[in-house]
Amino acid sequence: MNVLDVLDQPDVISPGISACIGCNVELTLRTVMKVLGKNSVLAIPPGCMGGVGVVGWDKKSGAEIPVFFPLLTNTASMLTGLRLAYKRQGRGDIHVVAFAGDGASVDAGFQALSGAAERNDRIIYICYDNEGYMNTGYQRSGSTPKGAWTSTTPYGKLQIKKDMPRIMADHRIPYVSTCSPAYMRDLVEKVEKAKRNEAGFSYLHILNPCVSGWGFPPEESIEIARLSVKTRYFPLYEVVNGKYRITVDVPHSLPVSDYVSRLKKFSRISEPALAEMQELIDQQWQELKALEKVGVKPCSSA
Amino acid sequence: MSHVEVMTGNRAASTAACLARPEVIAAYPITPQSSVVEDISKAIAVGKLDALISEVESEHSAMSVLEGATLGGVRTFSATSSQGLAFMYEPYFRASTLRLPIVMAIANREMISPQTLWASAQDSLSVRDAGWIQYYVENNQEILDTILQAFRVAEDKRVLLPINICYDGFYLSHMSERVDVPDQSEVDAFLPQCYKPEHIYLDPDRPMAVDPLTNGDLLMEYRQKHLEAQQRALTVIEEVSENFCNLFGRHWDGCVEAYKINYNTKGAIITLGSMTGAAREAIDRLQSEGLSIGLIKIRVVRPFPKTELRELLSGIKAVGVVDRNVCFGWNTGIIYQEVLAAISSSPSIIHQPFIAGLGGEDITIEMFETAARQVVALAQKKDGPRDQETIWLRSVSEEVDE
Numbered sequence: 001m002n003v004l005d006v007l008d009q010p011d012v013i014s015p016g017i018s019a020c021i022g023c024n025v026e027l028t029l030r031t032v033m034k035v036l037g038k039n040s041v042l043a044i045p046p047g048c049m050g051g052v053g054v055v056g057w058d059k060k061s062g063a064e065i066p067v068f069f070p071l072l073t074n075t076a077s078m079l080t081g082l083r084l085a086y087k088r089q090g091r092g093d094i095h096v097v098a099f100a101g102d103g104a105s106v107d108a109g110f111q112a113l114s115g116a117a118e119r120n121d122r123i124i125y126i127c128y129d130n131e132g133y134m135n136t137g138y139q140r141s142g143s144t145p146k147g148a149w150t151s152t153t154p155y156g157k158l159q160i161k162k163d164m165p166r167i168m169a170d171h172r173i174p175y176v177s178t179c180s181p182a183y184m185r186d187l188v189e190k191v192e193k194a195k196r197n198e199a200g201f202s203y204l205h206i207l208n209p210c211v212s213g214w215g216f217p218p219e220e221s222i223e224i225a226r227l228s229v230k231t232r233y234f235p236l237y238e239v240v241n242g243k244y245r246i247t248v249d250v251p252h253s254l255p256v257s258d259y260v261s262r263l264k265k266f267s268r269i270s271e272p273a274l275a276e277m278q279e280l281i282d283q284q285w286q287e288l289k290a291l292e293k294v295g296v297k298p299c300s301s302a
Numbered sequence: 303m304s305h306v307e308v309m310t311g312n313r314a315a316s317t318a319a320c321l322a323r324p325e326v327i328a329a330y331p332i333t334p335q336s337s338v339v340e341d342i343s344k345a346i347a348v349g350k351l352d353a354l355i356s357e358v359e360s361e362h363s364a365m366s367v368l369e370g371a372t373l374g375g376v377r378t379f380s381a382t383s384s385q386g387l388a389f390m391y392e393p394y395f396r397a398s399t400l401r402l403p404i405v406m407a408i409a410n411r412e413m414i415s416p417q418t419l420w421a422s423a424q425d426s427l428s429v430r431d432a433g434w435i436q437y438y439v440e441n442n443q444e445i446l447d448t449i450l451q452a453f454r455v456a457e458d459k460r461v462l463l464p465i466n467i468c469y470d471g472f473y474l475s476h477m478s479e480r481v482d483v484p485d486q487s488e489v490d491a492f493l494p495q496c497y498k499p500e501h502i503y504l505d506p507d508r509p510m511a512v513d514p515l516t517n518g519d520l521l522m523e524y525r526q527k528h529l530e531a532q533q534r535a536l537t538v539i540e541e542v543s544e545n546f547c548n549l550f551g552r553h554w555d556g557c558v559e560a561y562k563i564n565y566n567t568k569g570a571i572i573t574l575g576s577m578t579g580a581a582r583e584a585i586d587r588l589q590s591e592g593l594s595i596g597l598i599k600i601r602v603v604r605p606f607p608k609t610e611l612r613e614l615l616s617g618i619k620a621v622g623v624v625d626r627n628v629c630f631g632w633n634t635g636i637i638y639q640e641v642l643a644a645i646s647s648s649p650s651i652i653h654q655p656f657i658a659g660l661g662g663e664d665i666t667i668e669m670f671e672t673a674a675r676q677v678v679a680l681a682q683k684k685d686g687p688r689d690q691e692t693i694w695l696r697s698v699s700e701e702v703d704e
Binding site: 038039040041050053055056057058059060061062063064065066067068069070071073074076077078079080081082083084085086087088089094111112114115116118119121 | 325326328354356357358359360362363366367368369370371372373374375376378392393396504505506508509510511512513514515516517520
């Protein structure tokens with residue numbers, strides 16, 4: 001499906017969702033669900049999208065498709081159960097989808113997620129990563145980068161960001177990719193691949209810069225996302241059956257300071273810390289280039 | 303035709319689960335429940351049970367998988383113990399508040415610390431207020447029969463709640479007894495062959511938002527209906543127990559069983575679970591001595607059968623409750639407190655708490671004789687305090703070095 005065709009598909013998320021001005025997560029969710037369509041069940045664990053009302057409010061639903069709140073900790077395993085029920089009923093065509101924040105994926109929900117990936121259950125798990133608990137007042141998560149201000153790291157986080165997509169790829173599941181709301185064609189193509197993946201687990205990790213928690217003007221929402229890719233801070237790649245491929249090449253990257261300087265959350269970052277971040281980014285890019293050549297051995301299909 | 307087998311309590315549980323035709327199973331092995339998971343895995347692997355199993359990485363995920371599967375519209379089963387139940391608590395509570403009729407066996411095991419593996423109902427009684435129905439059974443036949451009954455009760459439209467069948471770890475889970483195993487056709491005549499949800503489900507053909515953010519007023523309505531369903535379950539449990547008896551010839555007395563109690567009986571001992579066997583022996587011995595003492599076995603703790611218990615205790619002067627668990631903060635056992643709440647409107651009954659058998663310690667016939675004699679003595683008192691200090695029934699009374 002062409003990106004423009006996707007925009008013509010029915011929007012299954014209710015209008016009037018109360019996300020922050022300039023929130024690119026809402027845009028991402030609406031787009032993702034346009035690709036996946038109505039024959040889907042959507043799990044929205046506690047987080048921004050649950051908070052803004054995608055599951056609903058009181059007796060009103062937030063979506064035209066079946067949608068529910070898993071716990072923060074069990075999104076993947078509840079989806080495993082749904083998948084098994086549909087398999088029993090001969091309804092393998094239903095897309096079983098998680099749209100979960102980094103807290104529900106990288107931290108508290110990690111055990112359930114890792115278990116489902118290890119079992120290679122056929123689930124489409126999408127992590128929208130805004131690098132912290134942005135819904136509850138910007139607290140630190142395992143996905144917050146080193147040096148970033150959060151309400152629980154007032155002088156900057158001391159540890160580096162957990163590299164979730166690489167960890168998921170090391171589960172040797174059939175499909176892993178990273179996506180950005182600034183690269184819609186790339187994102188749509190990747191969601192389509194997950195939709196077509198009948199061999200097992202699909203994991204998509206999307207970096208969604210947060211207007212409110214990171215500190216930048218709402219109108220720069222997409223520009224910041226694009227900068228995260230152009231500085232190689234967040235490379236866009238996919239791992240299909242163990243084969244790594246960078247999908248948006250960045251032959252001449254911008255220095256990471258071009259990205260960091262736009263974000264209030266990095267306003268206290270020191271020069272040495274910034275240099276260290278650049279070093280890590282360069283290292284990770286080299287690793288990705290090497291993985292493109294070597295890959296990982298995929299697991300057998302479910 | 304049914305047939306007789308000698309089997310452990312865990313085998314009775316897995317046999318019953320297979321006969322109930324669950325479609326999705328998820329369980330994580332933990333001592334002393336593990337062989338339930340092993341048996342079911344094997345039954346599926348060899349094609350004896352037509353179901354799907356998820357080999358989950360934890361109890362937390364076991365319950366979560368069952369919740370997803372039940373929302374998808376299939377019958378589900380699991381089993382756990384002790385620390386596993388504690389780890390499961392978050393989705394456990396939610397299974398009842400989502401009104402999902404999941405059935406889960408619990409091989410009761412003491413909670414740590416100190417490190418322990420052996421029997422006590424501390425695990426499941428500690429979560430008695432999480433909205434599930436809880437049965438506590440006495441022997442392996444009762445495990446099998448009650449699991450079959452539980453699916454009927456859980457899926458009854460008047461109830462729609464998850465159910466635990468609790469049985470003492472090792473005493474029942476690992477001990478072998480004669481068990482009458484019904485045929486599949488007999489079970490099919492008793493239990494509908496599949497679960498079809500009409501109240502809560504996730505189905506693209508019938509879109510529903512499950513658990514949108516809900517205000518307190520509506521939440522209170524949900525809770526009120528949940529409490530009412532628990533009360534209706536008292537009737538449904540009795541009905542299903544009767545119906546089961548009509549078909550299979552075994553009667554487990556619904557929520558409460560009275561043993562050798564009549565309008566003249568002055569004292570009563572109250573028990574839960576496998577200890578009841580030893581208590582029956584003790585009551586037989588003391589009655590043959592001419593002592594006026596009987597036995598009440600509580601089979602269902604949630605919902606608590608207060609009316610039935612009150613009626614049974616209406617002519618009783620003194621009651622003793624033997625708990626294989628503790629109620630922190632009250633210096634008694636948990637069932638003692640439950641009984642106390644039920645008889646609060648009967649001002650004349652003297653009540654005596656006993657604690658025994660923690661961490662799998664044996665509760666002997668002699669201990670029950672001691673307890674029963676104490677109750678008989680209290681029943682003869684004309685005045686004095688109604689509530690008594692807890693008596694600890696221990697075989698070894700050496701003090702632990704501080």
